[in-house]
Amino acid sequence: MPSRKHGAVELLGLEARATEEDHKSIRLWLRLLSATNLVKNEVQSRLRRTFGTTLARFDLLAQLERHPEGLAMGPLSKRMMVTAGNVTRLVDQLEAEGLVTRVPDPRDRRTVRVRLTAEGRRRFAAMAAVHEGWIVELFRGLSREDREQLYGLLAALKQSVARALAREGGRAG
Amino acid sequence: MPSRKHGAVELLGLEARATEEDHKSIRLWLRLLSATNLVKNEVQSRLRRTFGTTLARFDLLAQLERHPEGLAMGPLSKRMMVTAGNVTRLVDQLEAEGLVTRVPDPRDRRTVRVRLTAEGRRRFAAMAAVHEGWIVELFRGLSREDREQLYGLLAALKQSVARALAREGGRAG
DNA sequence: GGTCAAATTTTGACTTGTCAACTATCTACC
DNA sequence: GGTAGATAGTTGACAAGTCAAAATTTGACC
Structure with a gap:
């Protein structure tokens, strides 16, 4: 039966092609991850060397800078794409350093709004300018x-x- | 002086455009980071729920699978884009679970080669097939x-x- | 053949992240 | 207006990551 044999060959061809495409998706994902890590590791290390801070803290300050009215822990953790438990402790530290404050929300006593202090705004501005230069250079x-x-x-x-x-x-x- | 004024306006225009481009680089970087985190968080959570393992361990096994002869700690940490200190402890755990072994290198007693055990190879193969399906679906x-x-x-x-x-x-x- | 610098891994102290359990508050419904 | 369940944040236990310092081995040079 030549037609049946032909069909089987075609099916095999399709399967092989599908598998090939699947492997390509994996390779794409691995490349996405490694490109991101490359930039992230470099930025991380420069933030540490230059300002003695970390990407997580820098990111937290950056989110607050875009929201002068402050952000509650929930929205803040969503924007940072990390859990609320993590943000709680980052805020603890930044609050101890005097860069952010927790402001109780009079409308809802469960929530706290986190805001930049004047010192936090000043420190972030200084770092952000340098940071932007790094990114521009890396993507140049x-x-x-x-x-x-x-x-x-x-x-x-x-x-x-x-x-x-x-x-x-x-x-x- | 119309020409001077004209020049000043042009300069301002150039500067504004340069700043605009710089901000675009930052936005590109932030989008790269958030897209990667989106996939990474999802994969991480599925690895945990489905196999009770982590992305770091999965990645380590994946690297070893591509190198049946084994990999020394240094090259392994480079490929995983993390520090050697981190890899030491990941290998400790996977060795305790019986998925990898440390093989001393007779040529150089400073180095150890890390290899998959038969059990490690078996377990990784099972996870990798499912994992590939996830990635294909997320990138579909x-x-x-x-x-x-x-x-x-x-x-x-x-x-x-x-x-x-x-x-x-x-x-x- | 001895010494000194470089390379490989490990360890300790710390930060960042996760999840699950807990507390406190709010909301809706009876 | 009291209770049930949802929502917000914190905490504890642990995994994953960093850096810097230590231990060991190698290799090169005098």
Whole structure:
């Protein structure tokens, strides 16, 4: 039966191609992770050497700087993409250093708003300027078009993940 | 002096445009970080729920799987992009679980080669198949062209960072 | 052949992160 | 207005990461 044999060969071809595509997704993910780690490790090490601080603290200050009215722990942890328990302790430290304050919310006594102090704003501004220079330098090898394409593709990736999680969530909970 | 005034306006325009581009680099970096964290947090949580393991251990096993002859601590830590001190303790745990072994190198008694045990190979294979499915699903919303473009742009980014570090290293060390 | 610097791994002290359990408060409903 | 369940934050136990200092071995040079 030549037609059956032909069909089997085609099926095998399809399967091989699918597997090939799957491996490509893994390689893409590994490359995404390693590119990010490359930048992150470098920024981390420079923040430490130059300002004696960490990326987590810098990130926390950056979030607060964009919200002068302050942010509650919950939203703050969402924006930082870490758990609330982690943020609690970061805020403890930054509060002890005098860079942020906890302001009780009169409307809801469960929540606290975290705000930059004047000193925190001053210190962050100094670091942010230098930090921006580092990033510009590290990304300088990409053309403006490359940067814009990458920016767009990362948005598409975030959407892709969000949709996958929605499918998952719709099924399970 | 209209020409001088005109020049000043042009200069201002250039500076504003430069600052604009700088901010775009920062936004690109933040988006890269958040896209990566999105995937990483999800994979991390699934590895935990499904297999009771962590991304660090999974990654370590994955590196060893690609090197059946074993890897010394140094190269292993470079590939995982973490410090050797960290890898020492991860290997301690995986060795205690019977998934890897430390093999002394007869050529150089300072180094140890870390290898997968049969059990380690078996366990990793089971996890890797499921893991690949997760990644494929999370990246499914990107077209094949998008994935290939992203793959290329991430390579360009890694090169850009490497060149920036080389410039830096050439100057400082 | 001895010494001194470089390389490899480990260890200790610390920060960042997770999860699960706990406390306190709020909201909705009876 | 009292109770039940959801929501906000903190805490404890632990995993994963950092750096710097120690221990051991190697290699090169005099």
